[in-house]
Amino acid sequence: MDTKTALLDAAENAARAxxxxxxxxxxxxxxxGIRKASIHHHFPTKDDLVIALMRRYxxxxxxxxxxxxxxxxxxxxxxxxxxxxxxLALQGGQSLCLCAALSASRDSLSPxxxxxxxxxxKTMLVWLADVFAKGTxxxxxxxxxxxxxxxxxxxxxxxxxxxxxxxxxxxxxxxEAVAQIIGRIL
Amino acid sequence: MDTKTALLDAAENAARAxxxxxxxxxxxxxxxGIRKASIHHHFPTKDDLVIALMRRYxxxxxxxxxxxxxxxxxxxxxxxxxxxxxxLALQGGQSLCLCAALSASRDSLSPxxxxxxxxxxKTMLVWLADVFAKGTxxxxxxxxxxxxxxxxxxxxxxxxxxxxxxxxxxxxxxxEAVAQIIGRIL
DNA sequence: GTCTATAGTGCGATAGAC
DNA sequence: GTCTATCGCACTATAGAC
Numbered sequence: 546m547d548t549k550t551a552l553l554d555a556a557e558n559a560a561r562a563x564x565x566x567x568x569x570x571x572x573x574x575x576x577x578g579i580r581k582a583s584i585h586h587h588f589p590t591k592d593d594l595v596i597a598l599m600r601r602y603x604x605x606x607x608x609x610x611x612x613x614x615x616x617x618x619x620x621x622x623x624x625x626x627x628x629x630x631x632x633l634a635l636q637g638g639q640s641l642c643l644c645a646a647l648s649a650s651r652d653s654l655s656p657x658x659x660x661x662x663x664x665x666x667k668t669m670l671v672w673l674a675d676v677f678a679k680g681t682x683x684x685x686x687x688x689x690x691x692x693x694x695x696x697x698x699x700x701x702x703x704x705x706x707x708x709x710x711x712x713x714x715x716x717x718x719x720x721e722a723v724a725q726i727i728g729r730i731l
Numbered sequence: 732m733d734t735k736t737a738l739l740d741a742a743e744n745a746a747r748a749x750x751x752x753x754x755x756x757x758x759x760x761x762x763x764g765i766r767k768a769s770i771h772h773h774f775p776t777k778d779d780l781v782i783a784l785m786r787r788y789x790x791x792x793x794x795x796x797x798x799x800x801x802x803x804x805x806x807x808x809x810x811x812x813x814x815x816x817x818x819l820a821l822q823g824g825q826s827l828c829l830c831a832a833l834s835a836s837r838d839s840l841s842p843x844x845x846x847x848x849x850x851x852x853k854t855m856l857v858w859l860a861d862v863f864a865k866g867t868x869x870x871x872x873x874x875x876x877x878x879x880x881x882x883x884x885x886x887x888x889x890x891x892x893x894x895x896x897x898x899x900x901x902x903x904x905x906x907e908a909v910a911q912i913i914g915r916i917l
Numbered sequence: 918g919t920c921t922a923t924a925g926t927g928c929g930a931t932a933g934a935c
Numbered sequence: 936g937t938c939t940a941t942c943g944c945a946c947t948a949t950a951g952a953c
Contacts, residue, residue: 649835701908705891722887
C-alpha cells in the first residue's frame with residue numbers, strides 16, 4: 546500500500562480512538578513501520594496531516610451518502626442505514642466518528658480543520674434534512690416537524706450516543722439512545 | 732478563596748474548554764497565581780486532580796437536581812430547566828459539560844475517572860427517566876415511550892448538541908438540536 | 918504551604934547523509 | 936523516500952530550602 550495512505554489510515558484510527566492530542570508521530574511511525582522523521586516528508590506538520598485526514602473523511606462521506614441513496618428505495622431505509630453506519634463506526638465502543646472526536650478538542654485545531662469539520666457537518670445535515678423531508682412525503686418516517694430541526698436532533702443523538710457508548714465501551718448504550726428515532730421509521 | 736478550590740475551579744474551566752490533555756499544571760499555576768510545583772502539594776498527580784474534579788462535579792449535579800426538583804411543579808418544568816442548564820454550561824459555545832469533554836478522550840483517563848464518569852451519567856439518566864415517567868403521568872411531556880430510552884435519547888441529544896454548538900461556537904446549533912424535545916413539553 | 922531548581926520523558930520539527 | 940542524529944520545548948513529577 547501507498548505509504549501516504551497507510552499514514553492516513555493509522556492517523557484516522559488513532560484520532561478516532563484517542564483524540565487529536567492522543568497520538569504522536571512516534572505512534573504512527575511504529576504502526577506504519579517507518580521512522581518518525583520520514584513522516585514529515587509526506588506531511589510536513591501534524592496540522593497538514595489532520596487537514597488531509599478531514600478532507601479524505603468528508604470525501605468518503607459524500608461517496609457513502611451517494612451509495613446509500615443508490616441502494617435505498619425509501620427515506621426510512623436511508624435513515625436506517627445512516628444509523629447503522631454510525632453504529633459500525635463505533636467499532637464495538639472503541640472509536641468515535643472522526644468529526645465527534647475532533648470537535649471535543651476544538652482548541653487544538655487549526656482554522657482549516659475547523660472549517661473542514663463544518664463542511665462535514667453541513668453535508669450530513671443537508672442530507673439528513675432531505676431524508677426527513679422525503680420521509681414525510683413517502684410516509685416512511687413519522688412525526689417529522691421542521692426537517693432541519695429533525696436533522697439537527699438526529700445528528701446530535703448519533704454523536705451523543707457514540708460518546709456515551711464509547712465512555713462505557715458498550716454498544717447497548719448506543720442502541721438505547723437511538724431506539725426512539727428508529728421507532729419512528731416504518 | 733481556598734487554594735484547593737481555586738485549583739479545582741481553574742482545572743474545571745480548562746478541562747471543559749480544552750479537554751483533559753489540553754491544559755497543564757503550568758496553565759493552572761498561572762491562573763491561580765502560584766508556582767506549578769506547589770500544585771503537587773494539593774494534588775500529587777494530575778490524575779488525583781481529575782478524580783477530585785469529577786467527584787465534585789457529580790456532587791454538584793446531585794445538589795442541582797435536588798434544587799430543580801424543589802422549585803419545579805411539573806415534570807415538564809424539570810426537563811425544561813435541565814435543558815437550560817446544559818445550554819448555560821456551553822457558555823456561549825466555549826465550553827462543554829465536563830462529562831462530554833472527558834468522554835471524548837477516554838483513553839487518557841484512569842479507571843477511577845472512568846468509573847466516576849459512569850456514576851455521573853447514571854445519576855443523570857435515573858433522574859431523566861423519572862422525569863419522563865412523571866411527565867406521562869402528569870401529562871406535561873408528550874410522546875413518552877419507554878422512559879429509560881427517552882432518558883438515553885435526551886442525554887445523547889444534550890451532549891451531541893453541545894459538541895455541535897461548540898464546534899461552530901454558535902448557540903443556535905444547540906437550540907436547533909433541542910427544539911424537537913422542547914416541542915414535546917407542555 | 919510555597920518556593921527554586923532540576924530530573925526525566927516525550928513531543929513536533931529540522932539537517933544532512935544515503 | 937527513508938534514514939540517523941539532534942534541537943528546543945513542554946510536560947509531569949520530585950528534592951529540598953524556607
